[in-house]
Amino acid sequence: MKRVAIPVFEGQLSEHFGQCDHYEIFEIDNATVKNKVSEIPPKEYVTKLPEWASVEGITDIIVFRIDKSIITLFAPLRINLFVGVHINTPGNLIEDYINGRLKSDEGIISEIMV
DSSP: OEEEEEEEETTEEOSBTTOSSEEEEEEEETTEEEEEEEEOOOOSOGGGHHHHHHHTTOOEEEOSBOOHHHHHHHGGGTOEEEOSOOOOOHHHHHHHHHTTOOOOOHHHHHHHHO
16 A cells, blocks of 8 residues: 655645645555545654655655755655645645656756756
């Protein structure tokens, strides 16, 4: 089973990871959404979000922009990041994820990694 988290701000993918109203977490099994929950993680430090995601059993996170120092915190936790995903509703994004259409944007990744 996959657990996919999407940071949401005003009903859409948040422009910046860690600056969102909440996370929508989709549990996916055999290309079907089995459950969806909304979670508000601790907001003290954005650097604690990778640890929170790991404890929550998150396997994948869909983001638009994320600081490169935060990206390095996800690597040892084996959480996949989709970076530079165009802003859309969580429902549309998870549909693209399930159908293999979700892609990271190389231009955004290059911008972040500078």
